[in-house]
Amino acid sequence: MQKLIFGPLKVKILNLYFAVLILSIISCSKKNHAVTPGNNTQNPPPAVVSAPLKDKALFEIGAAVTVAHLKEPDFANTFKTNFNQLSAEYEMKMKQIWTSATTYSFDGPDYLVNFAAQNSMKVHGHTLLWYKSFPDWFINAAYDSLNFENNVKAYIQTVVGRYKGKIRSWDVANEIFADDGSLRIDASVYKTFKDPIGFYERCFQYARDTDPDAKLFYNDYDQVLNSAKRSSLKKMVERFRKEGYPIDGIGDQFHTTVWTDKATINIGLTDLASTGLLIHISELDIRVNQNKSDSYVFTDAEQQKQANMYKAIVEMYEALPQAQKFAITVWGITDKYSWLLSWWSPKEYPLLFNGDYSKKKAYEGFLSGLK
Numbered sequence: 001m002q003k004l005i006f007g008p009l010k011v012k013i014l015n016l017y018f019a020v021l022i023l024s025i026i027s028c029s030k031k032n033h034a035v036t037p038g039n040n041t042q043n044p045p046p047a048v049v050s051a052p053l054k055d056k057a058l059f060e061i062g063a064a065v066t067v068a069h070l071k072e073p074d075f076a077n078t079f080k081t082n083f084n085q086l087s088a089e090y091e092m093k094m095k096q097i098w099t100s101a102t103t104y105s106f107d108g109p110d111y112l113v114n115f116a117a118q119n120s121m122k123v124h125g126h127t128l129l130w131y132k133s134f135p136d137w138f139i140n141a142a143y144d145s146l147n148f149e150n151n152v153k154a155y156i157q158t159v160v161g162r163y164k165g166k167i168r169s170w171d172v173a174n175e176i177f178a179d180d181g182s183l184r185i186d187a188s189v190y191k192t193f194k195d196p197i198g199f200y201e202r203c204f205q206y207a208r209d210t211d212p213d214a215k216l217f218y219n220d221y222d223q224v225l226n227s228a229k230r231s232s233l234k235k236m237v238e239r240f241r242k243e244g245y246p247i248d249g250i251g252d253q254f255h256t257t258v259w260t261d262k263a264t265i266n267i268g269l270t271d272l273a274s275t276g277l278l279i280h281i282s283e284l285d286i287r288v289n290q291n292k293s294d295s296y297v298f299t300d301a302e303q304q305k306q307a308n309m310y311k312a313i314v315e316m317y318e319a320l321p322q323a324q325k326f327a328i329t330v331w332g333i334t335d336k337y338s339w340l341l342s343w344w345s346p347k348e349y350p351l352l353f354n355g356d357y358s359k360k361k362a363y364e365g366f367l368s369g370l371k
């Protein structure tokens with residue numbers, strides 16, 4: 001009799017015990033990066049466990065990569081463990097893909113898209129139109145506006161069409177504004193079209209018609225910091241809306257520094273978000289060597305300064321409306337391969353991982369900035 005009553009009760013208690021156990025495992029592993037020591041002083045405090053960025057964030061965490069680097073196991077593993085979105089550092093640019101008016105080279109982009117699919121990552125396409133990446137054969141052809149646009153339209157349809165459903169978002173245009181907010185006069189689009197913005201509107205439309213599900217972005221640097229540029233961008237967005245052309249998001253590259261004023265970033269970022277569009281921090285890296293000095297030493301204090309800046313930027317991004325947070329993408333993984341080594345200073349340390357793929361303080365800063 002006792003057994004009969006105790007039997008089901010025991011089962012229930014056991015069930016409850018397991019349910020509580022499972023729930024606490026789930027809640028610890030999902031969005032919780034640090035296990036805080038409990039009150040029980042008899043047990044040693046649990047180690048602080050760093051979750052990968054991608055597991056803590058409620059939006060995508062991307063990195064720019066190249067095919068050659070992905071073939072290095074340490075690089076590929078670090079990428080897979082910590083990130084869930086891929087941008088091509090250069091292999092999806094027009095110059096790389098469009099080899100002649102009728103030929104395309106898709107080896108690089110195919111490799112990247114397959115790598116992402118095999119590792120459950122999203123892909124952000126960077127970039128369909130950029131004044132720096134029109135191929136020489138195209139520039140030399142000196143097309144009139146009609147032929148220029150027909151060729152570009154074919155390019156957009158071919159590239160966006162090939163990756164329909166596989167590339168979830170595209171930078172349709174990159175860096176069309178100069179630093180004073182005017183249109184770049186050195187760009188071939190500017191030279192060819194009386195109304196360059198009208199041309200860009202139609203390009204966004206070609207991309208939309210080809211893959212209606214892909215999110216379409218305008219990407220540029222310093223829109224957050226430079227109010228002249230930002231106001232030109234906002235005017236462009238208004239015009240797109242008024243005239244019924246598609247645009248889903250704005251990417252700000254965020255190639256920034258530890259000496260950049262945080263309050264200015266915050267004002268600009270908030271203002272950018274006032275458009276209501278998705279916001280992508282699309283190429284984040286944080287320079288530390290202000291004077292490009294060859295004798296610069298990346299001391300503990302400098303590392304901490306950089307970590308604080310990563311944290312501050314992530315926190316400001318987190319403060320945006322949840323629905324507008326698209327992704328934060330860093331422009332590379334390890335300091336040893338950063339583009340800034342050649343573009344800024346060989347003594348530069350802008351990313352989240354050291355040359356041996358150990359995590360920098362910057363990584364912990366980024367992680368602690370996430371909600």
Ligand code: XIL
Nearest residue numbers: 089090126174219221253283331339
């Ligand atoms: C850079 C790449 O990192 C380099 O490897 C390449 O040689 C030149 O372009 N803004 C952009 C990116 O939109 O495409 C640039 O990437 C960095 C600046």
